[in-house]
Amino acid sequence: MRIDLHSHSSCSDGTDPPAVLIAKAAAAGVDVLGLTDHDTFVGWDEARAAAERAGIGLVVGAEVSCRLGGKSVHMLAYLPDPTDPELVATLRRVRDGRNARVPVILERLRANGIELTPEDVAAQSSAATSLGRPHVADALVARGYATDRRDAFDRWLSEGRSAYVTRYAPGPAEVIHRVLAAGGAPVLAHPRGRASRKILTDEVIGELAESGLAGVEVDHHDHSPEVRKELRALAADLDLAALGSSDHHGAGKTDHDLGCYTTDEGEFARLLDRARAAAERSGHTTPAPYLPKST
Template sequence: MRIDLHTHSRCSDGTDSPGVLVDHAAAAGIDVLALTDHDTFAGWDEARAEAERLRIGLVVGAEVSCRLAATSVHMLAYLPDPGEPELQAMLERVREGRNARVPLILERLRAVGVVLDVADVAAQSRDATSLGRPHVADALVAAGHVANRREAFDRWLSEGKPAYITRYAPEPADVVTRIIAAGGAPVLAHPRGRASRKVLSDDVIASLADAGLAGVEVDHHDHDEAVRRALRGLAGDLDLVVTGSSDHHGTGKDGHELGSCTTSEGEFLRLLDRARVNAERSGRVVPQPYLP
């Protein structure tokens, strides 16, 4: 069974609609797909309808933006109640922060001679519930300033680059608490990738496990084999579910083809069990995975 538990549609920074993403997953031989757009649940209904039509398994979730010691961290939330008010409020504040920083990023770009306006960025956002750096990157590509998103981030948009602007994001421990209160299962996304590796030490991950973290994303393109071995050992010590996923963004991210990293069936079942227990304890009415 091929299980890919971390993908994005154009409801955040992917390039496919939720339905087309499910189509592509089915064509790629994926048996179970998770839709985990950044800080939004907007694509769930469309993805579910297409999954049922094609009879491909679907788990709904979101990738929640966090910040620890001024560093960006991400938390995957599987099967939470989207109507839980405090989780809703948290995600809304994150999306507002993302929108608010776009004009500031554009000011920084103008200071280095690169001129765009908010309309250029919005034109690239399609169905996204907020504007983000990937949409700025796409606008830079469309205007001919760079060849692709990667170049845009490497030159201007990544942390430490000339046009980087920080924004609001909650602490990871608070996000774990909110996901659990909404009846979902929190899994730490690519903890040793990019800047996350600077702040997500073994001790920090252990503290998150004590707070209710359900799992850790081990098999990811940002992790080499040595990192994966170390994380798998840590997950075993902490009784955390081990997941793997492509982090697919359509054409928005190179080298992240659907199914290129996957989760084992046994670990997937453990994750569903963690979600079930959290749902029962919270008393929330949560979405159920579609498993034909």
């Protein structure tokens, strides 16, 4: 069974609507897909209806933006109650911070001789609940200033570049608390990616495990074979589920094809066990994974 637990739709910074994303996952031979848009639950209903039509499994969640030691890190929140007031408020504050920095980014780009308008950025996504750097990057591509998203980030938008602007994001320990309180399972996303590899040490991940971390994303495009081996051993030592996923963004990341990395069935079962336990402790009514018999 091919289980890909991390993907994005046009409800955040992916390029495909949830229904199209599900159809593409089915065509790619994915048996279970995780929809984890940035800081929003908006696409869940559309994705569920599409999964039922396509006959593939669906696990809903969100990728929550965090900051630790001044660096951006991400937490995958699987199967939380989407109506939990504290989690909803946290995600809204993150989205508001993302929206507020776009005009500042445009000012800094203007100082570099690049003319983009808010309308240029908004045109890149009619469905996203907030506009972020990927949408600015897409606008730069559309206007001919960059060849693709990665080029735009490398030249202007990444941390340390001239148009980078920081924004609010909670700490990962706080997010773990919020997700668990909402009955979900928190999983650290791509912890050894470019932005987070220096800050998310083994010791820090151990501390997060003590706070209730349920798993860690091991098999990911940003991780070398050696890093994946190290993370798998760390996950075993800390009794964390070891996940694998594509982190698919549609045309936004052309080297993250659906199903390029997947999660072992046993590790998937461990994740679902953690989510069920969190739901029972919290007393929340949480979404169940959609797992048709064919999967």
